[in-house]
Amino acid sequence: MTGYLVRRLPSALIVLWLASVLIFLLIRAIPGDAAAVLAGADAPPEAVAAIRAELGLDRPVGSQYLHWVGGLLSGDLGRSFLIGGDIAGLVADGLANTATLTLAALLLAALTALVLGPVWAATRNPWVDRLLTGFHTASVALPTFVTGVVLILVFGVFFRLLPTGGVPPAGLLDRVDITAQYLVLPAVCLALPVAGVLTGFLAETLRGELRQDYVTTVRAAGVRDREVVVRHALRGALPVAVTALGLQTGALLGGAVLVESIFSWPGLGMLVEQGITRRDYPVVQALLMLSVTVFVLVQLLTDVAHAALDPRVRLGGRR
Amino acid sequence: MSALTRGRGLVGLVLVGVVAVAGLVGPLLVSWDPYQQIPDANLLGPSAAHPLGTDDLNRDVLSRLLSGIRVDLLISLTAVPVGALIGCAIGALATFSSALDVAVQRFFDVLLAFPQLILAVGLAAVIGPGTTSVMIVITVVEIPVFGRLLRSAVLRVREAQFVTAAEVIGGGRTHVLRTHVLPNSLEPLVVQLALSMSVAVFIEGAMSVLGIGVSPPDPSLGAVLTTSLRYLDLNPLFALGPLAVTAVLVLGFQLVAQAANAARG
Numbered sequence: 001m002t003g004y005l006v007r008r009l010p011s012a013l014i015v016l017w018l019a020s021v022l023i024f025l026l027i028r029a030i031p032g033d034a035a036a037v038l039a040g041a042d043a044p045p046e047a048v049a050a051i052r053a054e055l056g057l058d059r060p061v062g063s064q065y066l067h068w069v070g071g072l073l074s075g076d077l078g079r080s081f082l083i084g085g086d087i088a089g090l091v092a093d094g095l096a097n098t099a100t101l102t103l104a105a106l107l108l109a110a111l112t113a114l115v116l117g118p119v120w121a122a123t124r125n126p127w128v129d130r131l132l133t134g135f136h137t138a139s140v141a142l143p144t145f146v147t148g149v150v151l152i153l154v155f156g157v158f159f160r161l162l163p164t165g166g167v168p169p170a171g172l173l174d175r176v177d178i179t180a181q182y183l184v185l186p187a188v189c190l191a192l193p194v195a196g197v198l199t200g201f202l203a204e205t206l207r208g209e210l211r212q213d214y215v216t217t218v219r220a221a222g223v224r225d226r227e228v229v230v231r232h233a234l235r236g237a238l239p240v241a242v243t244a245l246g247l248q249t250g251a252l253l254g255g256a257v258l259v260e261s262i263f264s265w266p267g268l269g270m271l272v273e274q275g276i277t278r279r280d281y282p283v284v285q286a287l288l289m290l291s292v293t294v295f296v297l298v299q300l301l302t303d304v305a306h307a308a309l310d311p312r313v314r315l316g317g318r319r
Numbered sequence: 320m321s322a323l324t325r326g327r328g329l330v331g332l333v334l335v336g337v338v339a340v341a342g343l344v345g346p347l348l349v350s351w352d353p354y355q356q357i358p359d360a361n362l363l364g365p366s367a368a369h370p371l372g373t374d375d376l377n378r379d380v381l382s383r384l385l386s387g388i389r390v391d392l393l394i395s396l397t398a399v400p401v402g403a404l405i406g407c408a409i410g411a412l413a414t415f416s417s418a419l420d421v422a423v424q425r426f427f428d429v430l431l432a433f434p435q436l437i438l439a440v441g442l443a444a445v446i447g448p449g450t451t452s453v454m455i456v457i458t459v460v461e462i463p464v465f466g467r468l469l470r471s472a473v474l475r476v477r478e479a480q481f482v483t484a485a486e487v488i489g490g491g492r493t494h495v496l497r498t499h500v501l502p503n504s505l506e507p508l509v510v511q512l513a514l515s516m517s518v519a520v521f522i523e524g525a526m527s528v529l530g531i532g533v534s535p536p537d538p539s540l541g542a543v544l545t546t547s548l549r550y551l552d553l554n555p556l557f558a559l560g561p562l563a564v565t566a567v568l569v570l571g572f573q574l575v576a577q578a579a580n581a582a583r584g
Contacts, residue, residue: 011428014425015425015428015429015432016432018425018428018429019429019432019433022429023441026441026442026445027444027445029445030444030445137570137573137574137577138570140573141517141569141570141572141573142566142569142570143520143521143524143525143565143569144525145524145525145528145541145544146524146562146565146566146569149544149548149551149558149562150562152551153551153555153558156551157551157552157555158555249434250433250434250435250437251434251435253434253436253437254434254435254436254437254439255436257436257437257440257529258436258525258528258529261528261529262528262548272440273529273530275444276440276443276444276529276530276531277529277530277531279444281444284440284441284444288433288437288440288441291433291434291437292432292433292437295432295433295434296432
C-alpha cells in the first residue's frame with residue numbers, strides 16, 4: 001500500500017509543480033501593467049510604483065514565483081486586487097458551500113451508478129435496457145446549464161415546489177430539511193452527468209466480468225443471478241469504477257462553477273466567476289491552483305484505493 | 320461508415336443535420352435581423368410576428384437563435400479540427416523518440432491535470448472574453464485529448480505485423496509512419512471528433528453563462544440562453560428555444576459518437 005503510494009507520488013508532485021509554473025506564467029502573460037490598471041488612469045507614477053512594490057511586481061519573475069509558491073505551501077494564497085482581503089479568507093468563506101454541493105452531488109452520482117449500473121448490466125428486459133440507454137445518453141450529453149435551466153423551469157417556475165437559487169438564509173447547518181430543499185436542484189444538476197458516465201462505465205465493466213469463467217463457475221454452482229452480480233461481479237468491477245470516479249472529480253469541479261452560477265450558490269465557483277469578470281488575477285490564480293491540486297490529489301487517492309482493492313495493480317511493478 | 324446510415328447513428332446525423340440546416344437556411348427565412356432593435360417590442364411573449372418572442376433589447380429571439388446556431392457551428396467547426404490537428408501533430412511527434420515522448424507526455428499530463436472547464440475559465444481570464452477566446456479555449460482543451468489518442472493508436476499499430484513487414488522490406492521510418500502507421504491510427508479519432516463537437520457546444524454555452532463567451536451583441540446558443548436566464552419568471556418560454564436547440568445538437572453528436580464507437584467493435 002504505502003509502497004504503491006510512494007511510487008505514484010513523484011509523478012503527481014511533478015504535475016502539480018509544472019501546473020503551478022504554467023498558471024503563474026499564464027497570469028504573468030496578461031498584457032498590460034496590473035499596477036497601472038489598479039491605480040487608475042491618471043494616477044501619479046509614484047502611486048503606481050507604490051502599488052507595484054506592494055504587489056511585489058518590481059521583483060524578478062523567479063523571486064515572485066518562489067514567493068507565491070512559498071505562500072501557497074504555508075497556506076497564504078495572496079491578496080485580492082479588487083474583491084478585497086486575504087484570498088485564503090475568501091476561499092474559507094466559499095469552501096463550506098462548495099464542499100457541501102460537490103459532496104452531495106458525488107454521493108448522489110455514486111449511489112445512482114451503484115443501483116442502475118448492475119441493473120443495466122444484468123437486465124434481460126429490452127424496455128429496461130432502452131430506458132437506461134436513454135438515461136445514459138441524455139445525462140452524458142446534456143450540458144449542466146441545459147439540465148439546470150430545465151430543473152429551474154419545472155420545479156421553480158411552472159410548479160413552485162423548490163427554491164431555485166441561493167442558500168438557506170439561516171445557514172446550511174440551521175435546519176437540515178430546509179438545507180435539503182435548497183440543495184436538491186443544484187446537487188441533482190451537478191450529479192447528472194457524473195451519474196451517467198459512472199453508470200455506463202460500471203455496467204460495461206460488469207458485463208465484462210459476467211463473461212468471465214469464474215462467473216460461469218459460480219452460476220454452475222447454483223448461485224442466483226442477483227447474488228452473482230452483487231456478491232461476485234461487482235467486487236471485480238469496483239476497483240475500475242473507483243478510478244473512473246476519480247477522473248469524474250474534474251467534471252464535478254468544473255461543473256460546480258457553472259451550477260453555482262446558475263443557482264446563485266455562493267461558493268468557490270462564484271468566486272472564480274467574480275475573479276474573471278473583474279479581472280482579479282491573484283484570485284483566479286489561487287483558485288486555479290486549488291482546483292488542480294484537488295483534482296490531482298483525488299486521482300492519486302483513487303489510484304491508491306484501486307491498488308488496495310486490486311492486488312494485481314499493487315504488485316504490478318514487481319512482476 | 321454504415322453505422323451512420325441506420326439505428327442511433329442515423330438518428331444522431333438527422334438531429335445534427337436538422338439543426339445545421341436551420342442555422343444555414345433559417346436566417347434567410349426570418350424577416351427580422353438578429354441585431355435589429357424593434358420599437359415597442361420589449362420582452363414580448365410568442366406571437367405570429369415573433370414566434371419565440373423578443374428579448375430585453377427588443378430583438379427577435381427566433382432570428383437570434385437561428386443566427387446563433389451559425390456562430391456555434393462556425394466556432395466548433397474551426398476550433399475542434401484545429402485542436403485535433405495540433406494535438407495529432409504533437410502526439411505523432413512523441414512517437415519518434417523516447418526523450419520526446421517523456422516531454423510530450425508531461426505536457427499533456429499538465430494540461431489534463433486541469434478539469435476541462437476550469438482550464439477554459441483560466442485561459443479566458445488571460446486572453447479576455449470574446450468569440451476568438453472561445454475558439455482558442457476549445458482548441459487548447461482538445462490538444463491533449465487528440466494527442467493522447469493518436470499517440471496510443473500509433474504505438475498500438477506499430478506493433479502490427481504489416482508494419483514490421485514494411486520495415487523489413489526496407490521502408491524508411493518516415494515512409495512507414497506516413498503510409499502505413501498513421502492511416503491505420505485514425506479510426507479512434509472519428510469517435511472523438513463527434514464527442515469533441517458536443518464538448519465545443521458545451522464550452523461555448525458555459526463561457527456565455529459565466530459572462531466570458533461570444534462578444535455581445537453577437538448571438539450564439541449560449542448567449543441567447545444566458546439572456547433568457549434573467550427573465551425566467553417573466554417569460555419562461557424565452558429559454559425553451561436555446562434549450563431545445565442545444566439539447567438536440569449535443570444529443571445528435573453523442574449518438575453519432577456512440578454509433579461510430581459501436582461500429583469499431
